[in-house]
Amino acid sequence: MSKIPLQFRHNGRDVAIFVDGGTNLLVALRELIGDMTPKFGCGQGGCGTCSVLIDGELHLSCLTLAETVAGRSIETLDGMKQGPNLHPLQRAFADNFAAQCGYCTPGMLMAAKALLDRNPSPSRADVIEAISGNICRCTGYEPIINAILAAAGGRASA
Amino acid sequence: MTRHRGRGMASINYPIGMNLGGDPSQALVHSNPSGKFTVALSSIDLGQGMKSVTRQICAETLGVPVEDVYVDTADSDTGPHCMGSFASRGTHRVGNAVMAAAREARGVMMEAAAEELEVNAADLETDGRGNIHVKGAPHRSISTKDVAIAAQFKQGKTISGRGIFLVPLSDVDPETGEMSPATCYAHACLVAEVEVDDETGEVAMVRMDSAYELGRALNPRLVEQQLVGGAWMGVSHALYETPEPYYPDPAHGPRDFVEYLMPGPGDICAHDIAVLERPAPDGPFGAKGPGEMCANPVLPAVANAIFNAVGVRIDDLPITPEKVLRAIKAQGGARPQARH
Numbered sequence: 338m339s340k341i342p343l344q345f346r347h348n349g350r351d352v353a354i355f356v357d358g359g360t361n362l363l364v365a366l367r368e369l370i371g372d373m374t375p376k377f378g379c380g381q382g383g384c385g386t387c388s389v390l391i392d393g394e395l396h397l398s399c400l401t402l403a404e405t406v407a408g409r410s411i412e413t414l415d416g417m418k419q420g421p422n423l424h425p426l427q428r429a430f431a432d433n434f435a436a437q438c439g440y441c442t443p444g445m446l447m448a449a450k451a452l453l454d455r456n457p458s459p460s461r462a463d464v465i466e467a468i469s470g471n472i473c474r475c476t477g478y479e480p481i482i483n484a485i486l487a488a489a490g491g492r493a494s495a
Numbered sequence: 496m497t498r499h500r501g502r503g504m505a506s507i508n509y510p511i512g513m514n515l516g517g518d519p520s521q522a523l524v525h526s527n528p529s530g531k532f533t534v535a536l537s538s539i540d541l542g543q544g545m546k547s548v549t550r551q552i553c554a555e556t557l558g559v560p561v562e563d564v565y566v567d568t569a570d571s572d573t574g575p576h577c578m579g580s581f582a583s584r585g586t587h588r589v590g591n592a593v594m595a596a597a598r599e600a601r602g603v604m605m606e607a608a609a610e611e612l613e614v615n616a617a618d619l620e621t622d623g624r625g626n627i628h629v630k631g632a633p634h635r636s637i638s639t640k641d642v643a644i645a646a647q648f649k650q651g652k653t654i655s656g657r658g659i660f661l662v663p664l665s666d667v668d669p670e671t672g673e674m675s676p677a678t679c680y681a682h683a684c685l686v687a688e689v690e691v692d693d694e695t696g697e698v699a700m701v702r703m704d705s706a707y708e709l710g711r712a713l714n715p716r717l718v719e720q721q722l723v724g725g726a727w728m729g730v731s732h733a734l735y736e737t738p739e740p741y742y743p744d745p746a747h748g749p750r751d752f753v754e755y756l757m758p759g760p761g762d763i764c765a766h767d768i769a770v771l772e773r774p775a776p777d778g779p780f781g782a783k784g785p786g787e788m789c790a791n792p793v794l795p796a797v798a799n800a801i802f803n804a805v806g807v808r809i810d811d812l813p814i815t816p817e818k819v820l821r822a823i824k825a826q827g828g829a830r831p832q833a834r835h
Contacts, residue, residue, distance in 0.1 A: 383752030434720040438542035465760045472752060475542055477727030478760040480720060 345406045347372065348416025356403045363387045363398040366413060374414035374443045378472075385471030386444040389413050395451035397470075414443040417450065426450060429488035430481070437475030444471045449485045459489055496694035499831050500701065501804025505795035506684040509788040510677030511775075512584035516664030520584070521575035522592040524553060524600040525655035528647050530625070530640030532557060532600070534566045537574030538589045543786065544717035545585040549593045551713055552779050556597035557604070558621025559639055575657075583786025586713065587679060590779035591660035599656030604639065607646040607654060611637050679775050681783040682708040685726075685792035688764075691804040693829040696820030698734055698801060700764035705792065707768065710775040710783030718785050722768050725789025731757050732790065733797040737813050806830030 340355035347370055354369045363380075366372045366389070378384035380399050387399045390412035417424045423431070426449050436442045445468055452459055452467035459467070464485045465478075473481060512518050523535040534553050540546040546566045554561040568574065577589060601621075608627040609616035612635055620630050621639075628636035646652040665674040685705040689698050703726060712718040735756040741747055749755035774781025794812065802808050806829060807822035823829050 477724040
């Protein structure tokens, strides 16, 4: 099978790769671009840890055909911090102990960023709705919800 | 359709670690030429915070800043033996081993400092900020970095220590067979409030209130995190997840996260936790371990709350809507019990 040339923006940088037909975006990001921040959890859209933003919208990269993102802009957790500075959401996750094993964290952060980008002052219900496609095994969600609300409130809540 | 509220409680008496003698963990502590310390463990931090807690224990015992301690974990090729991260044993067993190792290393460090300052080691104390000075004469001082350099390059000493914690074997009374199965117990009580829908059998968590007695909380935020997250796992075991819903028939078993159910962020409830600190006599700085006990009381409390709400006693986990509904039908309808 011939390879398909594919170009898109990855965290603000233009990338060009060759993919096999049927390759999903998660595999393209991890194995061809080398961005390991989107995690492989279930591979069928059930856990949310592979979440990325495509043109600002939240998507499950494991269910997205790589070739459908041609010319579009992909954001992953790898592009979240600015230089040495953590993104306010990352800082809030740390301050609120919103990670234990950390495997869900990339997906949670991307879901949270998608929310705050379109709704800077969400309610608690909005936050719950926004992360409802993401499974966390360790935290009981409460610290994650608190972290997102804290980041939205612009305060580094202790 | 009626939604019935019910409240149930459970108390637990939780032994820390494995029982009846043994259950060893080892730790090695050494100083680097920079005056920083490395703790070598083969114990694993799965995210609960054992690296943070053992780092605190080591720093406190050595008398140096926590920033000066690095904990290297999870390699059984390079770390000393550890039984593993389970049975809520990490803080207690590994913490005790780290404490013993740090104590030995501190002894060497103080001897090396004494040689540099030309005083008796018994007259020295650490200030917790990276310096060692003569008691009552803080100007007679040397930094741990300079002590490490002197030990390594001048005195030819390694500032290091070995530690192991081994639970003493419990003697068996030949007459009664009585023995002490564990040396350290933690305790908890949890009240769960649920709402049971008598038409669908669905159980919704309304709130939880709990009290945990777990020795000294060495890192209160990590303890809180463990208790909040662990209660969620308890709810999950009580109401949602099972690999074998029709045990022993493997048919219809879950194959993925869509079928293997767990509560999502919309299914959680408020949980008010009180932490009671009663230091354990044999724990590192009095710590026990909140590990697994955080999930345990939730299951019986939820089962009791369901009984209180609709009068059905389900003793088969998880308590799915199907089981609740069948039980309600079998007794001819919901029978709410008295509320206390």
